[in-house]
Amino acid sequence: MTKKLGPRERILETASRLFHSQGYNNTGINQILAEANVAKASLYQHFGSKDDLGVIYLKQGREEWFAGIEQWTGSKKAPGQKLSACFDFLEYALQKDNYLGCKFINMLSEIGSSSPLMSKEIIEHKGKLRQYMKGFVEKALEGNGDLDIDFVGDSIYLLYEGAIIESKIYRDTWPVKKARKMAEMLLKRV
Incomplete structure (x- = not known):
């Protein structure tokens, strides 16, 4: 049984995949949030900003x-x-x-x-x-x-x-x- 990833891990995993495959500038916050299936508040709670x-x-x-x-x-x-x-x-x-x-x-x-x-x-x-x-x-x-x-x-x-x-x-x-x-x-x- 695999452990379900929390919002922070899903955001980081999704951002890492997208940053590496399509580029940092071509990856928007909304795409990361949609693919990670998390709310915008989760991003700012765990990371603060896209740069962070x-x-x-x-x-x-x-x-x-x-x-x-x-x-x-x-x-x-x-x-x-x-x-x-x-x-x-x-x-x-x-x-x-x-x-x-x-x-x-x-x-x-x-x-x-x-x-x-x-x-x-x-x-x-x-x-x-x-x-x-x-x-x-x-x-x-x-x-x-x-x-x-x-x-x-x-x-x-x-x-x-x-x-x-x-x-x-x-x-x-x-x-x-x-x-x-x-x-x-x-x-x-x-």
């Missing part, structure tokens, strides 16, 4: 992303394997979401600088992901004191981010596969 709902959507997205990526990297032993698993997870996530792309990049392209709170969440997510991946690079290159580990880590992170955009454009995972191969080559050559 957007912030929570991004926070929840970050939690889900890192739970997923950690599940894929957790079983790997070597740092290089963990880094490759980040790309494997990305390939899986893009296919699962029908190549809708990164919800953080998508949101930023819509809001620009109009919502400092949402912008902050986007930057926090990308910063956490960047540090997460650089941590594997640091461990993989330990003992190579003459290498610019920061440069290598950022290069691999940028390959990862670029693969997200290109996969959305082509609706295919070949960019992720190529980026993973380039990242693996970069680690071996330094």
Whole structure:
């Protein structure tokens, strides 16, 4: 027996699906309320505004992303394997979401600088992901004191981010596969 979702959960679940599939700006409050089958008062009681709902959507997205990526990297032993698993997870996530792309990049392209709170969440997510991946690079290159580990880590992170955009454009995972191969080559050559 499944537990029936309350109004807050229904609003968040519906908004998350709609924000990611049709965009934040193209999703109106009335559509969210109708599809979640809740009254307008519920939205303001639980979230305050559409922007507040957007912030929570991004926070929840970050939690889900890192739970997923950690599940894929957790079983790997070597740092290089963990880094490759980040790309494997990305390939899986893009296919699962029908190549809708990164919800953080998508949101930023819509809001620009109009919502400092949402912008902050986007930057926090990308910063956490960047540090997460650089941590594997640091461990993989330990003992190579003459290498610019920061440069290598950022290069691999940028390959990862670029693969997200290109996969959305082509609706295919070949960019992720190529980026993973380039990242693996970069680690071996330094």
